[in-house]
């Protein structure tokens with residue numbers, strides 16, 4: 001029996017094939033509140049919305065309060081820091097997300113940052129582009145090895161372990177990881193060792209953050225933590241900007257504690273034009289492209305759409321986030 005048509009608010013652009021899947025079964029409003037001309041349509045659709053799908057916009061308590069009919073929100077992201085989790089739990093609103101389909105792509109991006117910072121790839125490619133390659137480069141422009149270096153991974157879930165596989169199995173790097181419990185990752189046996197955060201920071205040549213943003217992780221990397229890192233270490237953030245105190249990161253770079261930082265994410269996105277991180281000579285900054293490949297963004301949109309349709313049909317979606325847990 002076909003399900004009754006419901007009201008769906010799409011708050012971020014969806015590929016046409018996914019939009020069609022939703023529109024065949026339900027009445028759709030497409031309104032991205034980040035676009036100035038669409039905010040009014042978004043606001044107008046909230047009172048009747050029964051399902052929502054989108055990303056990159058905070059669905060906070062104020063938004064939820066204006067959506068009394070809402071039963072499911074499907075996020076086209078694995079991170080759920082944009083959602084008022086406790087309020088969704090209280091109201092029994094399902095939250096779907098996109099674990100797994102972006103793991104390998106995001107790990108590729110993070111490893112690209114490891115390579116780019118260690119070997120100074122962006123800086124030296126720009127030297128060639130700017131006509132500065134007029135003689136053989138000298139020691140002042142040498143990088144540092146990646147293979148064989150110790151990598152410390154803070155947060156050892158899907159993406160953290162995918163980074164560890166690249167590091168350990170591809171580059172012969174010993175892996176330290178900070179996690180709340182020992183990882184079940186047989187392919188990393190003999191390659192990866194659990195450590196306290198302090199031990200990991202003190203012993204790693206390259207520190208990579210792959211934690212979710214939560215009350216427990218907001219601002220986790222501050223002056224104390226950067227101060228514990230090896231002089232000349234490299235710091236990579238592929239998770240969420242707000243996990244890092246950016247002033248402390250800049251200070252550690254300027255004092256020379258850190259050799260370089262590779263950042264895909266920032267406390268404020270897009271990165272403000274006047275942010276010192278944008279132009280710092282030893283920062284490689286990317287515009288939040290962890291999962292941004294054609295293949296992966298299609299897969300994320302398809303999974304989020306499937307979950308939304310399943311939830312609206314009264315079925316249990318495959319990828320539901322447990323809003324009752326404090327964090328992932």
Ligand SMILES: NC(=O)C1=CN([C@@H]2O[C@H](COP(=O)(O)OP(=O)(O)OC[C@H]3O[C@@H](n4cnc5c(N)ncnc54)[C@H](O)[C@@H]3O)[C@@H](O)[C@H]2O)C=CC1
Pocket residue numbers: 078079080099100102103106154155156157158159160178179180210211212213214216217238239240264265288289290291292327328
């Ligand atoms: N740069 C980008 O474009 C992307 C960023 N992300 C970010 O990466 C995060 C991780 O994604 P997944 O690996 O799929 O999630 P996951 O849930 O598989 O892994 C997160 C791990 O961190 C652990 N953890 C949580 N709080 C902790 C704490 N306080 N101390 C120690 N460990 C803690 C969890 O137990 C879990 O093992 C997402 O939440 C998202 O914010 C994800 C995809 C793309």
Ligand SMILES: O=C(O)C(=O)CO
Pocket residue numbers: 076077078079080102290291292
């Ligand atoms: O999925 C996420 O959490 C992202 O940051 C973008 O893919």
